[in-house]
Amino acid sequence: MALTIAVHSAKGGTGKTSIAVNLAIAYALDGRKVCLLDMDLRGPTLRTFFDDGSSEVPFWVNDLLSGKKGINEVVMDTGVDLGMAGKVSVAYSKADIFEIRELASKDRKWQSNALKNIITGKKELIRNGTEVIILDTGPGVEYESINAVAACDLVLIVHSSTKACSECTEQLVNGVYKSLNKKCAIVDNMHHCSLDDDTLDGMRYGFPVIAAIPCICDIAKRSGEILVLSDREHEFSRAICDIKDKLGRIL
Amino acid sequence: MIEKEIIEEILHNLKEINAKLDKIILNGNMPYPDEEINSSDSLDVMMLLSLPDHLRTTATTLFEIGPATAEDIAEVTRKERAVESNYLNQLVRMGHVEKYREGRKVYFHINNKLC
Ligand SMILES: Nc1ncnc2c1ncn2[C@@H]1O[C@H](COP(=O)(O)OP(=O)(O)O)[C@@H](O)[C@H]1O
Ligand SMILES: [Mg+2]
Numbered sequence: 001m002a003l004t005i006a007v008h009s010a011k012g013g014t015g016k017t018s019i020a021v022n023l024a025i026a027y028a029l030d031g032r033k034v035c036l037l038d039m040d041l042r043g044p045t046l047r048t049f050f051d052d053g054s055s056e057v058p059f060w061v062n063d064l065l066s067g068k069k070g071i072n073e074v075v076m077d078t079g080v081d082l083g084m085a086g087k088v089s090v091a092y093s094k095a096d097i098f099e100i101r102e103l104a105s106k107d108r109k110w111q112s113n114a115l116k117n118i119i120t121g122k123k124e125l126i127r128n129g130t131e132v133i134i135l136d137t138g139p140g141v142e143y144e145s146i147n148a149v150a151a152c153d154l155v156l157i158v159h160s161s162t163k164a165c166s167e168c169t170e171q172l173v174n175g176v177y178k179s180l181n182k183k184c185a186i187v188d189n190m191h192h193c194s195l196d197d198d199t200l201d202g203m204r205y206g207f208p209v210i211a212a213i214p215c216i217c218d219i220a221k222r223s224g225e226i227l228v229l230s231d232r233e234h235e236f237s238r239a240i241c242d243i244k245d246k247l248g249r250i251l
Numbered sequence: 252m253i254e255k256e257i258i259e260e261i262l263h264n265l266k267e268i269n270a271k272l273d274k275i276i277l278n279g280n281m282p283y284p285d286e287e288i289n290s291s292d293s294l295d296v297m298m299l300l301s302l303p304d305h306l307r308t309t310a311t312t313l314f315e316i317g318p319a320t321a322e323d324i325a326e327v328t329r330k331e332r333a334v335e336s337n338y339l340n341q342l343v344r345m346g347h348v349e350k351y352r353e354g355r356k357v358y359f360h361i362n363n364k365l366c
Contacts, residue, residue: 113363
């Protein structure tokens with residue numbers, strides 16, 4: 001059974017992209033065929049993990065959403081050497097201010113078609129043998145992010161331990177995730193013990209809290225490095241593998 | 252029970268045909284005048300979120316598997332076909348969904364007319 005995960009959060013900078021990339025590689029290291037899509041069209045950073053921005057990208061996620069290209073044309077190889085293991089392909093979105101400005105002017109009709117194009121693309125990937133699709137989203141209730149949530153099987157909520165994040169997450173849970181009938185799992189990232197009192201028996205808002213990753217400067221210092229590849233024993237890498245195993249049990 | 256459903260559907264369809272004929276007569280020979288030109292009807296994800304629960308489930312399912320018949324939708328949502336048919340027709344009346352006939356089957360899909 002193929003699986004589509006949207007990595008989402010209420011606030012920015014909670015660690016979504018870091019978790020999405022490492023999780024994708026962790027699945028691939030298990031021998032799975034994985035596809036990673038940058039759905040954070042207003043602040044794309046996925047590419048920083050795979051190249052310095054100088055390589056040729058023929059088409060973008062932007063082209064998929066607008067219906068100009070199909071999924072097979074926007075997805076490309078990551079260039080990451082996984083040896084004998086699985087495969088990770090990726091689709092980037094365009095970090096270009098004109099493109100991002102234009103996005104802000106799209107109407108509801110365009111967004112409605114964008115959702116259809118994502119769902120069509122997802123089905124096409126699955127038909128071609130992709131087993132895990134990971135959607136790295138932007139924070140909050142931007143259209144692209146909620147479209148990604150609507151298209152996924154499971155929302156991986158990356159929560160950072162601040163009061164502001166808790167309040168916004170609760171809004172998203174009730175106003176979006178539950179409304180769209182989504183399975184969810186919560187990761188507490190940059191976790192410190194001062195603010196986890198709303199967790200009861202490993203559950204919060206009715207969803208399992210499957211990991212608590214501490215705030216570690218080393219992770220920020222090495223941002224752009226895929227730790228599950230370069231440093232498997234790192235606390236972050238082990239947390240990612242643990243998340244992957246727990247997701248397997250939820251689904 | 253089944254017969255009753257069929258009769259209800261026939262009656263419903265007859266009423267619709269009547270309404271359409273009235274429109275055609277009113278507007279000379281132009282079929283379907285001024286229909287679905289309002290782009291604010293398009294069903295995007297934010298609109299989806301503001302729908303009542305039962306309609307949202309139907310609409311989300313249609314996004315996933317559409318174009319689909321009421322029966323296809325009912326299979327996923329595990330509700331009665333007649334119930335889904337009713338919800339789908341509500342969505343059609345709201346302008347979010349369109350339907351078309353293919354042979355004896357009626358298919359629904361998310362309204363994607365460009366404005
Ligand atoms: N557990 C952690 N401890 C410290 N820094 C972290 C942790 N997780 C992520 N970061 C850092 O936080 C920054 C934002 O992470 P990123 O993955 O880009 O977040 P998002 O995609 O949610 O905006 C990056 O520099 C990243 O390396
Ligand atoms: Mg990000």
